[in-house]
Amino acid sequence: MTQEKIRILLLGDIDHAHTAWSSLGEFGELVKPEATNRAAFLQECRDGKFEGVVAAYRTFGSASITGMVDEEVVNALPSSLKYLAHCGAGYDQVDVHACSARNPPIRVSNVPTAVDDATADVNMFLIIGALRNFNTGMQALREGKWRGQPAPPLGHDPQGKVLGILGMGGIGRNLKKKAEAFGMKVIYHNRRQLSDELSGGAQYVTFDKLLSTSDVLSLNLPLNMLTLPEKHTRHIISKAEFAKMKDGVVVVNTARGAVIDEAALVDALDAGKVFSAGLDVFEEEPKIHPGLVRNPNVLLVPHMGTWTTETQTAMEEWAIGNIRVALQSGKLKSPVPEQADL
Numbered sequence: 001m002t003q004e005k006i007r008i009l010l011l012g013d014i015d016h017a018h019t020a021w022s023s024l025g026e027f028g029e030l031v032k033p034e035a036t037n038r039a040a041f042l043q044e045c046r047d048g049k050f051e052g053v054v055a056a057y058r059t060f061g062s063a064s065i066t067g068m069v070d071e072e073v074v075n076a077l078p079s080s081l082k083y084l085a086h087c088g089a090g091y092d093q094v095d096v097h098a099c100s101a102r103n104p105p106i107r108v109s110n111v112p113t114a115v116d117d118a119t120a121d122v123n124m125f126l127i128i129g130a131l132r133n134f135n136t137g138m139q140a141l142r143e144g145k146w147r148g149q150p151a152p153p154l155g156h157d158p159q160g161k162v163l164g165i166l167g168m169g170g171i172g173r174n175l176k177k178k179a180e181a182f183g184m185k186v187i188y189h190n191r192r193q194l195s196d197e198l199s200g201g202a203q204y205v206t207f208d209k210l211l212s213t214s215d216v217l218s219l220n221l222p223l224n225m226l227t228l229p230e231k232h233t234r235h236i237i238s239k240a241e242f243a244k245m246k247d248g249v250v251v252v253n254t255a256r257g258a259v260i261d262e263a264a265l266v267d268a269l270d271a272g273k274v275f276s277a278g279l280d281v282f283e284e285e286p287k288i289h290p291g292l293v294r295n296p297n298v299l300l301v302p303h304m305g306t307w308t309t310e311t312q313t314a315m316e317e318w319a320i321g322n323i324r325v326a327l328q329s330g331k332l333k334s335p336v337p338e339q340a341d342l
């Protein structure tokens with residue numbers, strides 16, 4: 001009996017887990033697109049270049065070639081495609097709804113867990129850095145002005161402050177433990193209230209209460225505008241939400257830029273409503289709102305939440321593991337929650 005020859009498509013690059021990737025060769029042929037832009041990629045799809053591809057691995061950076069994996073791309077992908085393994089926690093670039101609507105559906109996985117520590121570490125760095133408003137002094141120092149003239153305003157200690165976490169998934173829960181080690185009191189809001197065991201005893205509050213009582217507000221929820229357009233989280237923090245916050249609140253975001261209306265954040269910073277912000281993600285990466293760049297009270301990191309050798313390696317291995325398990329058992333290891341019942 002001859003075994004059917006399958007193909008596995010790589011969208012983006014493998015930077016660390018080369019052995020794990022090559023080992024997928026035991027299942028079939030490993031292929032890559034030649035395209036360097038979306039139009040050419042769609043053409044390759046329509047020309048049947050990826051016929052027989054059963055599983056695809058994609059990186060966040062592969063959007064520079066394919067663009068968003070929206071309805072157009074989903075419908076152009078080969079009919080043989082059954083599994084799409086995204087190498088990252090946030091899969092806002094993939095229209096999961098369109099993937100589910102195909103017949104048979106494309107099953108999508110992401111990388112939970114492996115990203116939690118590194119992202120929560122950066123989150124904590126941004127909380128401390130923004131509370132202490134370190135950017136102002138650090139910027140002056142590099143300009144040869146020591147702390148600057150006038151000296152930066154005094155910062156604030158994390159001890160005793162209320163940290164409000166919006167989105168209590170793996171990263172939010174990891175952050176909670178870290179923040180408590182710094183003496184912060186953690187409250188949270190989430191689509192669903194968690195069990196005490198999962199929440200670690202953090203108090204569940206309404207969205208409005210989270211906004212009105214947090215000294216530091218941390219955004220740890222997914223951006224889902226492609227997948228859930230009717231219940232999307234885009235701009236969940238905008239002008240009206242800033243108005244409900246405490247004066248002098250600190251805002252930190254390691255989730256996705258577009259969960260905050262950046263223009264409204266700039267206004268709230270300029271008005272002094274927001275004392276400082278710590279941001280790892282931006283609405284239109286790599287572009288950054290000029291109002292954020294010019295404001296010394298904003299600590300800016302260029303999307304480096306998982307930027308460590310250990311975490312990047314673990315993420316690649318996890319995503320490749322999803323393909324391996326799916327090819328062996330017909331089921332992904334970590335399907336995205338929207339497809340849990342598929």
Ligand SMILES: O=CC(=O)O
Pocket residue numbers: 087088089090091115305306
């Ligand atoms: O931004 C990083 C990720 O989604 O894993």
